[in-house]
Amino acid sequence: MSISQATTADELWKMPNSGMRHELVRGELRSMSPAGSEHGSIIAEITGSLQPFVKSHQLGKVFGAETGFKISNDPDTVRAPDVAFIRRERIPKTGLPKAFWPGAPDLAVEVVSPGDTVEEVDEKVADWFNAGALAVWIVKPKAQTVTVYSAPNVVVVLTGNDEIDGGELLPGFRYRVSDVFAP
Known part of the structure; x- marks a missing residue:
C-alpha cells in the first residue's frame, strides 16, 4: 500500500496553468471547473461595489477571485475566495507578496456554485475563521440570499x-442584496 504525499503550497504555486481552478485543503489538491457566467457576474457585482468604496475610504485592498491565501501549514491549506478584503494596516509597506497571501483575508466572500455541498461551504467558513478572518459572506444564487457571518456563531441571512x-x-458600506442578483 502506498501513501500519497501531501501537496505543498509551494508546489501549488509552481503548477502550470491547466485551465482548472485549484485550492489546497490540508495537503489535498482540489480542482474545480471555471466559474459559470452567473457566478462570474455575481463576483463582478460584489467586487464592483466593494472596490470603489474601499479605495475612496482608503480602507485597504480588495482582491479578486483566484487570489490564494495560505491559511495553514503542514499540511498546507491555500483557499481562494471569490472576493476578499484586507485592511490597510495589514498591507506591508514593501508591497503585496508575489505568491499567496500569508494568512486569511479580513473578509472572505464565497459565491456558492451549483455543485457545492452544504458540508463544503461549512468547511470553508470554518477554515476562514480558524485562520483569522473577521467576516465571511456566503452568497447563494439559487436562494438569492447573502449569509453574513461576523463570527462562526453570529449569522444573519439577508434577502x-x-x-x-x-x-x-x-464602516459605512451598505449594499442591497437584490442588487447582487440583478439581471
Whole structure:
C-alpha cells in the first residue's frame, strides 16, 4: 500500500496553468471547473461595489477571485475566495507578496456554485475563521440570499431589500442584496 504525499503550497504555486481552478485543503489538491457566467457576474457585482468604496475610504485592498491565501501549514491549506478584503494596516509597506497571501483575508466572500455541498461551504467558513478572518459572506444564487457571518456563531441571512452592512470592518458600506442578483 502506498501513501500519497501531501501537496505543498509551494508546489501549488509552481503548477502550470491547466485551465482548472485549484485550492489546497490540508495537503489535498482540489480542482474545480471555471466559474459559470452567473457566478462570474455575481463576483463582478460584489467586487464592483466593494472596490470603489474601499479605495475612496482608503480602507485597504480588495482582491479578486483566484487570489490564494495560505491559511495553514503542514499540511498546507491555500483557499481562494471569490472576493476578499484586507485592511490597510495589514498591507506591508514593501508591497503585496508575489505568491499567496500569508494568512486569511479580513473578509472572505464565497459565491456558492451549483455543485457545492452544504458540508463544503461549512468547511470553508470554518477554515476562514480558524485562520483569522473577521467576516465571511456566503452568497447563494439559487436562494438569492447573502449569509453574513461576523463570527462562526453570529449569522444573519439577508434577502431582497435587506442591506449588507460593512459593520466595523467596512464602516459605512451598505449594499442591497437584490442588487447582487440583478439581471
